[in-house]
Amino acid sequence: MIKKRWSFSGLQAVVGLVTGLISIVGAAYSAVDTLRPPSSGDVVVAVRDAGAQPVTAPVVEVLGADNTVVTTMIPGEDGVARRALVPGAYRIRVVHPDYREAERAVQVTPDKTTELTLVLERKPRAIATTTPPPSPAKVASTATARPARAPARRGNPVDDAAESAQRGISAGRRFLSRFGL
16 A cells, blocks of 8 residues: 655645635635725705795705715605715705705714704795786787787796606606506
């Protein structure tokens, strides 16, 4: 019976194999920790009017440090919007056509919920003055003398965006109601 002894080169091969496996496992462990996304924090914004009632269809903008819009949220009927954000300093701005703009700074921390309630102040309404209708003779003379004007623009881009968002929300609710949701 012949016994085979380990040679020096065989021992080197085993040590090299074990060292290689340890290196691969260590690299994989480091990669898992490095590739893991940073933990986020939640921001919950409640939008209310002066009577503590939810404001429907406001536009909630999250602004970054360089004053750029990071994300936009439209709260539901309860006036609450929620979004997960990377930890850091932000400003929350709420815009609605019937209310004054409100803005507040927040600090988002990892794995925590930052709650914010913004109370919007209603814009003053323009008082409409009524004038008696012009006489028919005056209407006929001014209709031929003046060219027709284009209709006046209704609002600003924020008003148009809020109205469009409200139409989209209403259409989505009608669609979901077909399925009993």
